[in-house]
Amino acid sequence: MKKLSRSFIAILLVFTILFSANSTMAFAISEQRCNPIYTVSNVFGGIIDGLIKLLGVLTPTPDYPTVEEYFAADSANFYEGTEIFIDSAVAGAKWSLGFGKESIVPNNLRDGSKKYYTGGYFTQKVNGVFDDQRAIAIALNDGSGRGTTIFASIDGIGVANADVRAVRSAVVQKLKANGIDSDINAININATHCHTVIDTQGIGLDLLPKIFRSFFGGAKRSMDTEFLDVMIDRTSDAIVEAYTNMETGKLFYFETAGIGKDEENGLYLEDEYPYLVNKRYYTEGYQHVFACFKFVPDNEASAATVFTNIGAHPTVVDESTTLLSADFPAFMEEKINGAGMNFMFIQGAQAPVSVNKWADMPEVINNEVDTKIAVNPVAEDYKTAILLGYEYARLVLEAQNNAKEIEPILNVKMTEYTVRLETGLFGYGATEGFIGTTTVKDSDSKTGYSIVTEAGYIEIGKDIVLLTAPGEIVPQLIYGNAVSAEDSYRGTEWTYEATASLVPEEKTVLVMGLCNDAIGYILPDNDYAHFITDMIWDADGADKLYGPYHRHYEEMLSAGSSSGSVTVSILNELVKSENP
Numbered sequence: 001m002k003k004l005s006r007s008f009i010a011i012l013l014v015f016t017i018l019f020s021a022n023s024t025m026a027f028a029i030s031e032q033r034c035n036p037i038y039t040v041s042n043v044f045g046g047i048i049d050g051l052i053k054l055l056g057v058l059t060p061t062p063d064y065p066t067v068e069e070y071f072a073a074d075s076a077n078f079y080e081g082t083e084i085f086i087d088s089a090v091a092g093a094k095w096s097l098g099f100g101k102e103s104i105v106p107n108n109l110r111d112g113s114k115k116y117y118t119g120g121y122f123t124q125k126v127n128g129v130f131d132d133q134r135a136i137a138i139a140l141n142d143g144s145g146r147g148t149t150i151f152a153s154i155d156g157i158g159v160a161n162a163d164v165r166a167v168r169s170a171v172v173q174k175l176k177a178n179g180i181d182s183d184i185n186a187i188n189i190n191a192t193h194c195h196t197v198i199d200t201q202g203i204g205l206d207l208l209p210k211i212f213r214s215f216f217g218g219a220k221r222s223m224d225t226e227f228l229d230v231m232i233d234r235t236s237d238a239i240v241e242a243y244t245n246m247e248t249g250k251l252f253y254f255e256t257a258g259i260g261k262d263e264e265n266g267l268y269l270e271d272e273y274p275y276l277v278n279k280r281y282y283t284e285g286y287q288h289v290f291a292c293f294k295f296v297p298d299n300e301a302s303a304a305t306v307f308t309n310i311g312a313h314p315t316v317v318d319e320s321t322t323l324l325s326a327d328f329p330a331f332m333e334e335k336i337n338g339a340g341m342n343f344m345f346i347q348g349a350q351a352p353v354s355v356n357k358w359a360d361m362p363e364v365i366n367n368e369v370d371t372k373i374a375v376n377p378v379a380e381d382y383k384t385a386i387l388l389g390y391e392y393a394r395l396v397l398e399a400q401n402n403a404k405e406i407e408p409i410l411n412v413k414m415t416e417y418t419v420r421l422e423t424g425l426f427g428y429g430a431t432e433g434f435i436g437t438t439t440v441k442d443s444d445s446k447t448g449y450s451i452v453t454e455a456g457y458i459e460i461g462k463d464i465v466l467l468t469a470p471g472e473i474v475p476q477l478i479y480g481n482a483v484s485a486e487d488s489y490r491g492t493e494w495t496y497e498a499t500a501s502l503v504p505e506e507k508t509v510l511v512m513g514l515c516n517d518a519i520g521y522i523l524p525d526n527d528y529a530h531f532i533t534d535m536i537w538d539a540d541g542a543d544k545l546y547g548p549y550h551r552h553y554e555e556m557l558s559a560g561s562s563s564g565s566v567t568v569s570i571l572n573e574l575v576k577s578e579n580p
Contacts, residue, residue, distance in 0.1 A: 037546040045530030049423040062433045067440045077165035079186040081412030082146045089408045093143030095251045097295040099305050099342045100137040100241030102234040117206045119157030120195025121319035130323035131330040133197040135235035136344045137242040142410035147185030155326040156200030158191045158518025160436030170236035186412045191514040192347050194327045196317040202435045222434040249297035252403035256395040260288025275359045280352035280551045285481035304341045311348030316357040316384040331389025349475035349511035357384045365391050406461035414456040417570045420445035422560030426520045454516040457574035466510045470517035477568050488526040496568045502575045521554035525565045531556035
């Protein structure tokens, strides 16, 4: 099938190249880009965008407020963070942390009476459960009297802003129902980006029948709304549990050994563990250690809590599987729970960074997993995820000896901003109300619509900065080494400062990606192409016409070409406001 489609594309390419050679049509392409692929991409991309626009005309569009009306009103269920920032801990202050966890798997999947689409492989359905799909929450307070910040993690491809706000609303209602007037100053919800769990966003095969039904006034949300209700209810339960279970203790920070060795491209050669691969940019500038926090309660009878952060796609469970699995984070949790500690995984700046499923494992890990499979042969289908999860947990557990105590300082600043929607799969879903975005009318956007999303700047202690980004952001935009003009699709420079470069050198900069929204890939504007470019460049024989293949798959799931510059500008403003 793939070969046939490539042959068809090749025929269309030849026809289009011949046509375009005598055409007087003008395309918005840099003068540096005379390669036929740019003309071909514009032609086919224009056709696809035209069809999507036609589909948008046929689909009933909700009546959104204008961007001006939205920002003139009070934002419902949005938290700004701490009112003031502090530079040192309040006298006598101590950290307090609470932990909460709930399964968000519906009962009708556990008993096999209903199948659900997964969120990463379009046509895949699961009819049972191998491990679990969870909502995990941590409530953190620095004892300064400025409130409690919530960090939550949901096993899923992404969680839209409207659903994040629904969770926040449910938390407030449940606390009030229990007679609790909370001091929560922020609720930040991150998606782990697991693919083989129930779809938490709605960009999958289920979208097609929902589009058809919408022509006749049917259901609009493309994800399963029965599951959506469960996800909101149980995630808010986990947050309430964390908030009501807070206790005092000490907070520590440590990092694992590096795991990002890339032999082929000569990167991180000092590292021992070749467990990461960057599929789009073979440059330095992404996180290659697990950043780890450990909370040790004053009460020795209470369990410690570990939460880790790294940017890497959990995509090692094969799409042919039929049992739900939260991929390697689930098996990290299994091992760390086995060591007597709570665990939460926080997804980082992942973009095209994935785990290397072909990496060699230490013999001790291989033997342990082989023993597990011997007892439960079904685990064979999940072997790679188990191997990686166990190995990553081993690295975390071994690195605890390097932990350094963090002074109780927690500063949080959150902001809302808009990203202009462009024609495409994500833009269509957002405009027509299928995927839970906070959408507004915007006369400055080419499509007439933008989405309201969130970003944040958080200080944990004196030496750690945590940035929140609402999608799968390219890590080089944060850490530096963004794509050059020569290597970029548009042949222009990326002119924005790397966000981490604006933070004092002595501070560690981390990213909580897919946080409070899921606006897709956040890419550098200068390397943004129509997603059809990926198919064309990957066609048989394309390299002879166009040169080495340049990946552009990510554009299929992106709000648009300006999401990179807008998001980085917002993050840079947040950093500068607290680091003048």
